[in-house]
Amino acid sequence: MNIDWYLVVSALIFSIGAAGVLTRRNPLVVLLCLELMLNAANIALIAFARMWNNGDGQIFAIIVMVVAACEVCIGLGLVVALYRRRLPIDVDEIRELHG
Amino acid sequence: MAEVFFFIAGIGAVCGAVGVVMVRNPFYSVLALVFHLLSLAALFLLLQAQFVAAAQVVVYAGAVMVLYVFVVAYVGGSNPAQLRAPVGRGQQVIAVLFGLALFVELAIAILGSGLKALSTDGPTVSSTFGSPENIGQLLLTTFLLPFEIASFLLLIAAVGAVVLARRRGGIGADEADRVAVMDFRLPPDIGTMAEAVGGRSTREPLELGSGGGESTRTDRPEGGW
Numbered sequence: 204m205n206i207d208w209y210l211v212v213s214a215l216i217f218s219i220g221a222a223g224v225l226t227r228r229n230p231l232v233v234l235l236c237l238e239l240m241l242n243a244a245n246i247a248l249i250a251f252a253r254m255w256n257n258g259d260g261q262i263f264a265i266i267v268m269v270v271a272a273c274e275v276c277i278g279l280g281l282v283v284a285l286y287r288r289r290l291p292i293d294v295d296e297i298r299e300l301h302g
Numbered sequence: 303m304a305e306v307f308f309f310i311a312g313i314g315a316v317c318g319a320v321g322v323v324m325v326r327n328p329f330y331s332v333l334a335l336v337f338h339l340l341s342l343a344a345l346f347l348l349l350q351a352q353f354v355a356a357a358q359v360v361v362y363a364g365a366v367m368v369l370y371v372f373v374v375a376y377v378g379g380s381n382p383a384q385l386r387a388p389v390g391r392g393q394q395v396i397a398v399l400f401g402l403a404l405f406v407e408l409a410i411a412i413l414g415s416g417l418k419a420l421s422t423d424g425p426t427v428s429s430t431f432g433s434p435e436n437i438g439q440l441l442l443t444t445f446l447l448p449f450e451i452a453s454f455l456l457l458i459a460a461v462g463a464v465v466l467a468r469r470r471g472g473i474g475a476d477e478a479d480r481v482a483v484m485d486f487r488l489p490p491d492i493g494t495m496a497e498a499v500g501g502r503s504t505r506e507p508l509e510l511g512s513g514g515g516e517s518t519r520t521d522r523p524e525g526g527w
Contacts, residue, residue: 204308204348206420207412212312212345214408216319216338222401223323226394231328231374235335239319242342245354253349253424258436261351262445265437268354268362269452273459275366279373280466286377287469 209250217243228293230285234278241271308348314341332370339363351432 220239227233245264252260285292318338322331339362346355412420430436441449 204304204423206422206424208308208312209345209349210412210420211409212315214405214412215316217408218401218405219316219319219323221404222397225397225400226323229328231370231377232322232331235322235328235331235370238335239322239338242339246342246345249346249349249351249354252351252432253427254419254422256425256427256431258431258440259444261354261432261437262440262448264351264354265357265441266448266452268357269456272361272366273455275369276459276463277466279369280463282373282377283467287467292377 206250206254209246213243213246213250215243216240216246228295230278230282230292230294230297233294234275234282237274237278238271241267304348307344311341311344311348314338315345328374329371332367332374335370336363336367339367349432350427353432353434353437 217240220236220243223236223239224233227236245267248260248264248267252258252264282292285297290297315338318334318341321334322338325331325334339358343355343358343363346352346358
């Protein structure tokens with residue numbers, strides 16, 4: 204399969220993720236759409252690693268997965284904190300970050 | 303044959319992504335993302351990235367998604383009282399147009415690229431490419447510093463999540479009858495030789511449960527922990 208095709212799939216998933224971040228209001232779904240965008244970047248990285256026959260891209264993809272896991276961890280912690288404080292679970296309502 | 307697998311996995315990944323965005327209930331969004339991640343793992347396998355594919359299935363589709371499912375279940379994302387209607391028509395149209403424009407731009411960048419290697423299947427790689435040995439070798443030699451920084455980042459994120467999601471304000475009045483671990487603590491000389499030879503009689507008699515209830519709870523900090 205040509206490397207082009209993988210990059211087109213990656214671009215498609217990235218665009219869907221970006222549109223999802225803009226349309227959804229629930230912070231959980233916004234986090235899921237961010238995951239989509241990071242995964243699209245991962246496909247591109249791994250496709251390029253295959254293209255140049257070089258393992259560095261795969262290491263980069265693993266590090267991206269680690270960063271995505273950290274982001275999910277903090278994001279879900281924020282959602283739980285919002286829920287505990289009886290704040291609306293809605294990204295349009297949450298405009299201030301002070302304690 | 304690789305083409306067939308590519309199209310199956312690619313269509314699955316794109317459909318999963320569309321499902322994440324379109325489905326109303328966040329719980330089903332998470333399930334769509336699991337499907338998407340499994341399809342992506344198949345794509346990674348087609349690109350000779352066996353270790354990354356396995357990590358994707360185990361860590362991402364397994365552990366991270368379980369975390370999501372727990373939080374969605376805890377917050378109750380399907381509760382219609384907490385979720386307002388989705389954004390207005392105008393913002394939806396603008397977002398879809400933005401996504402389309404982004405895709406067209408990326409497609410132009412891919413197809414108009416001068417890289418000749420893009421239109422090939424890639425070079426023939428050795429069978430150890432992307433294997434755990436290869437990845438481990440790279441991670442512990444060339445990329446040792448990023449590896450260590452990533453591990454520190456995970457530690458910081460774990461501590462940060464605990465701090466963010468902790469209970470503030472201590473135990474409420476409605477939870478006063480909750481059983482604490484320290485209620486089950488045995489008196490200090492249980493299980494020692496002093497008990498066996500009857501040394502217990504010199505001390506006050508054992509009263510099971512005497513330390514329970516409110517008395518053990520008073521030494522806790524005011525603001526919770």
